[in-house]
Amino acid sequence: MSVIVRFAPSPTGRLHVGNIRTAILNWLFARKSGGEFWLRLDDTDLERSTPEFADGIRQDLNWLGLEWTREDCQSGGTAHYTAAADLLRERGRLYACYETEGELDRKRKRQLARRMPPIYDRSGLRLTEDERAKLESEGRRPHWRFRLDNSETETETAPLPTIVSWNDLVRGDQTVDVGSVSDPVVIRANGTFLYTFTSVVDDAEFGTTHIIRGEDHITNTGVQIQLFEALGKEPPAIAHHSLLIGADGRALSKRLGALSSIERLRAGGLEPIVVASYTALIGTSDPIEAHPNLDGLASLFAFNKISMAPARFDVDELKALNARFLHKLPYATVEAQLRALGADGGPAFWEAVRGNLSVLNDAATWCQVISGHIDPLIENKELTDSAAALLPPEPWDDTTWGTWIGALKTASGIKGRALFHPLRLALTGLEDGPELKVLLPLMGRAKVQERLLGGAS
Numbered sequence: 001m002s003v004i005v006r007f008a009p010s011p012t013g014r015l016h017v018g019n020i021r022t023a024i025l026n027w028l029f030a031r032k033s034g035g036e037f038w039l040r041l042d043d044t045d046l047e048r049s050t051p052e053f054a055d056g057i058r059q060d061l062n063w064l065g066l067e068w069t070r071e072d073c074q075s076g077g078t079a080h081y082t083a084a085a086d087l088l089r090e091r092g093r094l095y096a097c098y099e100t101e102g103e104l105d106r107k108r109k110r111q112l113a114r115r116m117p118p119i120y121d122r123s124g125l126r127l128t129e130d131e132r133a134k135l136e137s138e139g140r141r142p143h144w145r146f147r148l149d150n151s152e153t154e155t156e157t158a159p160l161p162t163i164v165s166w167n168d169l170v171r172g173d174q175t176v177d178v179g180s181v182s183d184p185v186v187i188r189a190n191g192t193f194l195y196t197f198t199s200v201v202d203d204a205e206f207g208t209t210h211i212i213r214g215e216d217h218i219t220n221t222g223v224q225i226q227l228f229e230a231l232g233k234e235p236p237a238i239a240h241h242s243l244l245i246g247a248d249g250r251a252l253s254k255r256l257g258a259l260s261s262i263e264r265l266r267a268g269g270l271e272p273i274v275v276a277s278y279t280a281l282i283g284t285s286d287p288i289e290a291h292p293n294l295d296g297l298a299s300l301f302a303f304n305k306i307s308m309a310p311a312r313f314d315v316d317e318l319k320a321l322n323a324r325f326l327h328k329l330p331y332a333t334v335e336a337q338l339r340a341l342g343a344d345g346g347p348a349f350w351e352a353v354r355g356n357l358s359v360l361n362d363a364a365t366w367c368q369v370i371s372g373h374i375d376p377l378i379e380n381k382e383l384t385d386s387a388a389a390l391l392p393p394e395p396w397d398d399t400t401w402g403t404w405i406g407a408l409k410t411a412s413g414i415k416g417r418a419l420f421h422p423l424r425l426a427l428t429g430l431e432d433g434p435e436l437k438v439l440l441p442l443m444g445r446a447k448v449q450e451r452l453l454g455g456a457s
């Protein structure tokens with residue numbers, strides 16, 4: 001059976017690294033096993049889902065190179081959800097409830113006050129036809145709950161401890177006691193369906209072979225396995241990966257979550273393959289390094305490499321990985337991107353500056369320093385004037401620096417930082433940067449001389 005996995009975000013916001021980790025693990029597994037990766041937009045929350053967020057999700061996946069071969073959205077699936085709900089109703093597994101949110105809230109508070117778990121008391125299950133008719137005549141619309149299989153008989157309302165188990169591809173044998181959770185609402189009073197249900201109907205209908213998602217869904221899995229069974233379907237294989245924590249070891253804060261949106265990382269100039277490599281490898285037993293392409297990452301994928309411990313997301317580590325990746329890139333790989341940035345100074349330029357880049361956009365700064373306009377900083381005018389006077393004639397090459405500095409040391413009696421720092425400030429206007437030795441021939445004599453003399457050039 002060919003592998004089918006799906007990434008199922010809700011289009012209620014932009015994707016952040018946590019979502020992307022789920023997407024990428026699904027994508028890599030599909031790629032490695034020659035299967036398919038599908039995008040499913042879980043837009044059952046019609047108020048919070050927007051077409052703009054859906055577009056944002058597509059853009060983010062495209063940017064990362066995570067192509068999908070099929071796309072569905074749950075707001076388009078009403079007919080098969082209705083059919084599945086009818087089947088559950090026929091099988092006595094859906095029942096109508098009439099409580100308002102406020103009434104449910106009061107029930108929960110009473111239970112908590114009595115130190116009881118706030119589980120729905122199944123009042124709906126005990127309603128007679130007459131009672132239902134009366135409630136409806138008062139204008140109440142029912143919402144529908146799925147009756148979990150956790151009591152001795154179908155009409156018994158008190159749940160018993162009931163273990164649902166599965167062999168999780170990441171976590172090994174897992175159990176959930178569905179005797180300790182409420183029967184989930186699957187249809188709202190306005191007739192719309194809820195995720196717990198729609199997800200199962202879609203997975204069953206579309207033949208999802210593996211569900212790979214975060215461990216925040218473990219309890220859902222217990223409930224959803226019962227839903228699959230009630231629909232007469234075999235549940236897919238299931239893998240729950242751990243969630244992300246921040247560099248401080250705490251759950252990812254809202255602020256860090258926003259900072260780690262793919263949109264922000266992209267705008268910050270990070271390379272998509274570095275973001276993909278980082279999110280694919282954190283929380284696994286493989287070393288975190290940037291791979292040249294997604295296929296390289298896919299060949300590494302294995303469920304047993306994914307750790308059960310939380311995966312640590314550190315934006316500084318990601319940025320450092322990006323820098324290390326750029327430092328090794330050959331010119332041919334970045335030529336087109338440099339041209340698009342207006343920073344294509346040729347192979348020698350790239351060799352000179354790549355070791356100083358954090359993100360590729362930084363190349364534009366160095367292009368400006370080498371061929372554009374800067375304001376030189378003159379720290380020791382006597383020294384830089386003398387340096388200007390001692391500049392060798394062109395042509396310049398990588399021996400020019402040695403010749404020039406030798407002459408300047410002898411003439412000025414200055415060496416070390418006192419010599420190099422004023423030269424760097426005059427030539428680049430900056431404290432740090434690529435070796436002056438390699439910058440010199442790229443800048444050319446006229447520019448170097450003008451800057452040493454303090455002229456804006």
Ligand code: GLU
Nearest residue numbers: 008009010042199212213
């Ligand atoms: N829409 C759900 C979420 O974003 C999907 C979970 C699942 O993969 O089933 O958490």
